[in-house]
Amino acid sequence: MSLSIDEVRHIARLARIELGEGEAQDTLDKLNNIFGLIEQMQAVDTSQVEPMSHPQDVAQRLRDDIVTESDRRDAYQRVAPQVEAGLYLVPKVIE
Amino acid sequence: MSRPDWEVVIGLEIHAQLNTASKIFSGATTAFGAEANAQASAVDIALPGVLPVLNKGAVERAIRFGLAIDAEVARKSVFARKNYFYPDLPKGYQISQFELPVVVGGQITIRVGEGDAAYDKTVTLTRAHLEEDAGKSLHEDFHGMSGIDLNRAGTPLLEIVSEPDMRSSAEAVAYARALHSLVRWIDICDGNMQEGSFRCDANVSVRRPGAELGTRREIKNLNSFRFLQQAIDYEIQWQIERIEDGGRVEQATVLFDPDSGETRMMRSKEDAHDYRYFPDPDLLPVVISEDWIARTRAALPELPGAMRARFEADWGLSAYDAITLTSSRDAATYFEAAVAAAGDALAKPCANWIMGELAARLNKAEREITDSPVSPAQLAALVARIADGTISNNAGKKVFDALWNEAGAEVDAIIADQGLKQMNDSGALEAIVDEVLAANAKSVEEFRAGKEKALNALVGQVMKASRGKANPTQVNEVLRSKLGG
Numbered sequence: 001m002s003l004s005i006d007e008v009r010h011i012a013r014l015a016r017i018e019l020g021e022g023e024a025q026d027t028l029d030k031l032n033n034i035f036g037l038i039e040q041m042q043a044v045d046t047s048q049v050e051p052m053s054h055p056q057d058v059a060q061r062l063r064d065d066i067v068t069e070s071d072r073r074d075a076y077q078r079v080a081p082q083v084e085a086g087l088y089l090v091p092k093v094i095e
Numbered sequence: 096m097s098r099p100d101w102e103v104v105i106g107l108e109i110h111a112q113l114n115t116a117s118k119i120f121s122g123a124t125t126a127f128g129a130e131a132n133a134q135a136s137a138v139d140i141a142l143p144g145v146l147p148v149l150n151k152g153a154v155e156r157a158i159r160f161g162l163a164i165d166a167e168v169a170r171k172s173v174f175a176r177k178n179y180f181y182p183d184l185p186k187g188y189q190i191s192q193f194e195l196p197v198v199v200g201g202q203i204t205i206r207v208g209e210g211d212a213a214y215d216k217t218v219t220l221t222r223a224h225l226e227e228d229a230g231k232s233l234h235e236d237f238h239g240m241s242g243i244d245l246n247r248a249g250t251p252l253l254e255i256v257s258e259p260d261m262r263s264s265a266e267a268v269a270y271a272r273a274l275h276s277l278v279r280w281i282d283i284c285d286g287n288m289q290e291g292s293f294r295c296d297a298n299v300s301v302r303r304p305g306a307e308l309g310t311r312r313e314i315k316n317l318n319s320f321r322f323l324q325q326a327i328d329y330e331i332q333w334q335i336e337r338i339e340d341g342g343r344v345e346q347a348t349v350l351f352d353p354d355s356g357e358t359r360m361m362r363s364k365e366d367a368h369d370y371r372y373f374p375d376p377d378l379l380p381v382v383i384s385e386d387w388i389a390r391t392r393a394a395l396p397e398l399p400g401a402m403r404a405r406f407e408a409d410w411g412l413s414a415y416d417a418i419t420l421t422s423s424r425d426a427a428t429y430f431e432a433a434v435a436a437a438g439d440a441l442a443k444p445c446a447n448w449i450m451g452e453l454a455a456r457l458n459k460a461e462r463e464i465t466d467s468p469v470s471p472a473q474l475a476a477l478v479a480r481i482a483d484g485t486i487s488n489n490a491g492k493k494v495f496d497a498l499w500n501e502a503g504a505e506v507d508a509i510i511a512d513q514g515l516k517q518m519n520d521s522g523a524l525e526a527i528v529d530e531v532l533a534a535n536a537k538s539v540e541e542f543r544a545g546k547e548k549a550l551n552a553l554v555g556q557v558m559k560a561s562r563g564k565a566n567p568t569q570v571n572e573v574l575r576s577k578l579g580g
Contacts, residue, residue, distance in 0.1 A: 014369055016180055053173040053195070053374035059382035065115045065152025068122030069136040076140060077132070086131035087233065087242030090182040 001039065002032045102304045103331050104311075105267045105297060106259035109274055110252045111284040112228065112292040113156045119227050119251035120147030120190065127290050135230070135245035141185040146377055149174075153251040154381060156283035157197045157225050158391045160253060163281050163398055164220055166201025168388055174225075174378040177370045182243050183230035191254075193372040196224035197381065203277065204400055205269040206418050213415070218270050219258040226252050253283070259298065259308070264327035268320050271295055280399055280424045294318050299330045301338070309334070310344045314351055314358055326351035330358050402427055410434065410442035419450055425465045436475035444478045452495050469498045476506040484566060490515040518564040521573070524557075527565070528573050531556045542578060550574060 008028045012019045019027060073086065082089040118125055121138035138145045161168040175193040201220040206213055230245035255274060261267045275293055278284040286293050295317045300309035314330060317323045329351075334344050346364040351357075397405075399421040406417040420430045426449070433445040453474065457464060477498065481491045490510075497509045510516055518524055532539055535556060541549035550571075557570045 014178070014371065054376065054379050056379065058379055060149055060379040062151035062154060062381075063122070063148045065117055065150050066122065067117045067124045069117075069124070069134075071133045072137075073130075073132045073135070076135070076137070076142070082240070084237055084242065086133070087237070087244055088132070088182075089237050089240040090243055092234065092239055092241050093182055093232065 001035055003028060003035065098335065100303070101301050101331075101335050102306075103262055103264075104259045104300045104302065104308060105261035105264075105327060106311075107255075107257045107261070107267060107271060108296040108298070109255045109257075109271065110228075110294045110296075111255060111274075111278045111286075113153050113251040113253055113283055114285050114292075115150055115152040115156070115251055117150060117152075118249035119150050119153045119225065121249050123249065125250050127287075129246055131242075131244040132246060135248060139230075139249040140245050141187075147190060147375075149378065149381065150251060153225055154197070154383070155387075155391060156251075157223065157253055158383060158388060159281050159283055159395060160223055160255075160278065161198035161201065162388070162392050162395055163277060164198075164201030164203055166220065166223070167199045168383060169195060169197050169199055170383055170385075171195065172197040172224075172381045172383075174375045174381070175372045176375045177226075177372055179368055179370060181229070181232075182241065183232045183245070183248070185230075185245065185248070189227060189229060190375055190378070191226035191372075192224035195380075196222045197383075198223035203270070203273050205266070205273045206414070207263075207266050207269045209415075216260075216266060216269075218260045218266075221256040221258050223253050223255045226254055228252050253278075259300075264324045264331070267297060267327055268324050271320060271323055276399060276422055281395065282424075288318050291318060295323050297323065297327055297330075299327055299334070300344070301331060301334045309338075310346050312344065312346065312358075313348045315348055315361065317351060322351055322353055325353075325356055326358055329356060333358065396424065399424075399427070406442075410439060410446075412443065412446055416443075416446045416450065420446060423464075425463065429464050429467070429471050432471035433475045433478070436472045437478050441475070441478050441482055444482060445475065448474055448478060448495075452492065456495075456499055468500075468502060469495065473498050473504075473506060480506055480510065484517060486510055486515050487517055487563070487566060489563065490517070514562075514564070516564060517566045518561050521569070524561070524565055524569065524573055525577075527560045528557055528570070528577060531560055532574075532577065539578065550578075 005024055005028050008024055008031065009019065012024070012027070077083045077086075077088070080088050113119075115125060117123060118136075118139065121136045123134050123136040123139055126134065132140075138147060158168050160166075172192060173195040174190050176188040177191045177193070178188045180187055198220075199222055201223075202217050203220065204215055204217045206215055208214060228247050228250040230243055230248040233242040233244065235242070257270065261270055275286050275288075278293070279286045284292055288294070297314045297317060298311045299314065300311035302309040312330060312334070314326045317326055330349070337344055348361045349358040350361045352359060403414075403417040403421045406412045406420060407414065412420070419426075421427050430446060430449055433449065434442045437445050453464075453467065453469060457467060474495075477491055477494050480486050480494070481488055486494065493513060493515060494506055494509050497513070498504050498506070531553060535553060538549045538552050538556075542553070553574055554567060554570050557574070558565055558567065561570075
């Protein structure tokens with residue numbers, strides 16, 4: 001399987017990455033190399049192997065349902081570009 | 096609304112906010128209504144280098160839900176990243192579950208309609224999965240910018256997905272109500288719809304009976320049962336008219352405007368999100384042991400369906416009564432306490448008083464049944480006094496009034512103080528009846544001439560003469576025996 005240049009542009013748009021014309025072609029080549037690698041790996045019969053969602057075969061540790069955080073808004077907002085009335089201000093977005 | 100030449104197909108996705116103390120992946124509080132961003136921790140605002148740690152309480156609630164709907168609780172489930180850009184989602188992805196959700200399948204039986212037209216229906220669930228909520232964007236004018244409040248970010252949600260089993264807005268609403276009742280019953284969600292703790296998305300399509308499924312449109316974010324009904328009804332009508340006019344329904348996401356009662360397009364299929372789900376490398380698979388499931392099952396309360404069947408079988412309640420009394424765990428608890436005090440034989444009058452007088456008074460006073468001034472024991476004592484003939488049903492209302500208005504009052508003391516005791520002394524009653532008959536010769540004549548209504552006038556006179564203390568049934572009997580004899 002290989003990607004088309006349009007698919008690369010679509011993925012870049014979804015990821016909000018701006019790609020110039022040369023960059024798009026360059027990225028396409030790199031991604032297709034990776035797909036080539038995947039193709040090689042797919043030659044291995046894994047039908048009897050349960051897929052893993054994480055490289056380590058261990059279970060998630062759980063945290064007790066206890067409030068441990070206090071209000072540190074002022075510290076966090078000190079690094080924000082713009083705040084008002086406790087809110088983070090961002091360029092207007094209405095979907 | 097229903098049209099025999101069209102079949103409606105509805106599936107619901109419901110987001111229930113889980114009532115944990117802390118967030119799903121951070122130790123920040125989930126309390127509602129705090130100052131903006133005061134409850135947004137480093138994890139919730141996605142500062143670099145932070146890692147999510149899963150809340151055991153959220154998983155426990157998902158297990159409880161799975162067991163309550165007789166679903167499969169996945170022994171292993173996986174969190175995935177759902178990628179999209181929006182400022183109230185600072186990580187650029189929402190942690191959700193995709194291929195391996197925590198709850199698979201399940202079903203719930205709903206009651207649709209009222210009276211003789213009511214019917215039961217079992218709705219199948221597809222899945223339920225855990226995820227985090229996003230923050231809130233405020234678009235009021237902040238110098239042309241939007242304000243972001245991340246207090247809600249990271250609040251645990253259970254997204255409950257049904258199969259497209261519903262065939263009308265009434266069925267969709269009955270299903271949503273049943274789930275709303277269930278999540279509160281098993282205490283995993285407070286069900287507060289105004290605060291957004293329970294929100295519905297409806298997938299609606301129409302087709303000719305027996306045809307392939309039509310193209311669906313999804314109505315987003317319905318936060319009341321009334322809006323759910325109105326939005327679906329509007330959408331059905333819109334889709335049918337469009338097709339009948341020769342048009343086609345295109346897949347889309349729409350919003351319901353409560354002011355106009357219409358749905359309007361939010362985004363078309365071309366703009367549909369491509370979420371690029373993949374397993375979240377920050378979280379390991381969640382493993383739920385048999386032991387944990389067994390312990391959770393043992394701690395579950397009796398479920399509304401089982402309780403409803405028991406009320407009908409043991410106490411002879413109608414389906415309507417049993418459903419009404421199991422609509423919330425608090426109502427059921429109250430009813431059971433009242434019956435325990437009054438005795439099984441008085442279950443039906445207890446039910447009537449709870450669903451009648453008590454419900455009306457609570458509703459008027461905007462109080463919850465847990466906050467009722469009349470206790471189950473007091474109500475049981477009142478019901479018992481009516482049943483044993485001490486007071487009439489009408490006098491019962493006066494007693495109820497007194498119980499409502501005066502904390503800790505005793506039923507027998509109220510009956511004595513207000514002189515509400517029914518006259519069961521037949522000698523005294525006969526004397527009154529004789530007086531009334533003597534004074535109302537005209538009514539007596541009319542009754543003897545076959546005018547049945549004349550008897551009512553005489554009963555009324557006797558009740559008046561006894562100052563309401565006579566037992567109407569007994570008055571009737573005495574009158575008939577005297578007039579007949």
